[in-house]
Amino acid sequence: MSDTVDDQPGDAVPASQKSTWTHFIKSIASVSGDLSSLTAPPFILSPSPSQNFPGRTPEDRAKRVLKWFISTLKGQYTSRNETMGSEKKPLNPVLGELFYGHWPDKNGRGLTTLVVEQVSHHPPITAYYIANASRGLTLQGHSAQKTSFSGGNIIVKQVGHATLTVSLPNEKKEEYLITLPRLRIEGLWYGSPYIELAETSYIQSSSGWLSTIKYQGKGYFSGKSHSFKADFTPPIGAGSGSQASSFEGQWKSTSKDTRTGAVFTDVTSPKEEVTVRQVEEQGEWESRALWYKVAKGIREGDFETAAREKSRIENEQRQRRRDEVAAGTSWQLKHFVHQGDDPLYERLGKLFKAVPPIEDVYIYQNNGPTFDDSA
Structure with missing residues (x-):
C-alpha cells in the first residue's frame, strides 16, 4: 500500500450506490454536532498476541507494551482499506451483540x-x-465514539480506555492505562474514505514509564500518511540509568528507534487472525450470525436484500426497547457490569494529567465461553 491515497473519485463505491453515497456525504455535511446516529463505531481492539511478555525489567516491559500497541493499529484502522478498497461504514451494532474469538496456543x-x-x-x-x-x-476496556464533521472530514473522538494487567513472577502485578487516539476519516468527497489517527494517546505504566504517542497524517506538501512518534520517558526521579528514548515511523508499516536506527515495529507481513466459530x-x-444475511447481500451486490435484512434487525431492536419501557425493565448485560468510575484510571491518569480526569468502566464478570485450545 502506497503512502498516498488514490484521488480518483468513487473507486470503492459500486456504480449502483454512488447516488446513495453522495446523499450520505451531503447529510453528514448538513449536520453540526454529534453524528452518532449516522456513523457506527470504527474501533474494535484486535491485538496481535505475539509479544514475549512479561520482560525482565519495568522499562523492558513498558517498551514491549508500546511495541505491541503500535503493532495493533494497522489491524484496527486500515484493514478494511486493504481488503475492501477503502474504509467502509461499519454496521451499527445492536445492544447485546456478542463476539467471541481466540488465538490457539502455538509455539x-x-x-x-x-x-x-x-x-x-x-x-x-x-x-x-x-x-x-x-x-x-x-x-x-471499552470504547465509545463522538463524531462530527469538519473541513470535509469526519472527526471521531474515541471515548474510553483500556487497562492491561501483567502478572509478574514475584506474584506482583504491573498495570498499564491505555488511552485512545482521535480518528479523522478523510477522502470522503472522492468516495474512497480512509482513516488517519490524530492528536495524542498515552500508555502509562504503574512503574512510572510513560509512552506519549503523537499521530500525524500526510500534509498538503510533505509528510507520510499513518505516521507517529512515540516518546518513551522514565519515571519522575529515576536515576541516570533510566534513559528516555523515542520511536517514529508509520504504524501501518515500519518504525525505528530514533537513536539507534534499529527496527521497532514491522507489520508488513501477514498477521494471524482471530479464530471464530462457524456461523452455523x-x-x-x-x-x-446476527448480520449474516446483511453481510452476504453486501458481498454479493444484493443491496435490496441487505437493506431489507438490516431494517428487520433494527426494527426488532426498536421493538425490544419499547417493550422494555412498557414493562419498566432494562436490558441486562451478559458479560460486563458498568461502574461509574475507574480507580485505576484515576490513579494512573494523574501521572500524566489525563483528560478527562475520571472515566467510567465496564468490569468483566469472568463468565465467557470455553474456547478450544487446539491449533
Missing part, C-alpha cells in the same frame, strides 16, 4: 481469548476483555 505462547459485548446502542459503546492465562496477561455454530446474538 508455547498459550491460549489467548477474546470476549466482546455491545453494552450500549445510543451512544454506541463496546466493551471487551482479552486474556492469556499462561502469560499472566489481561486486557479490559454461533448463537443468535453473535455478530457473524
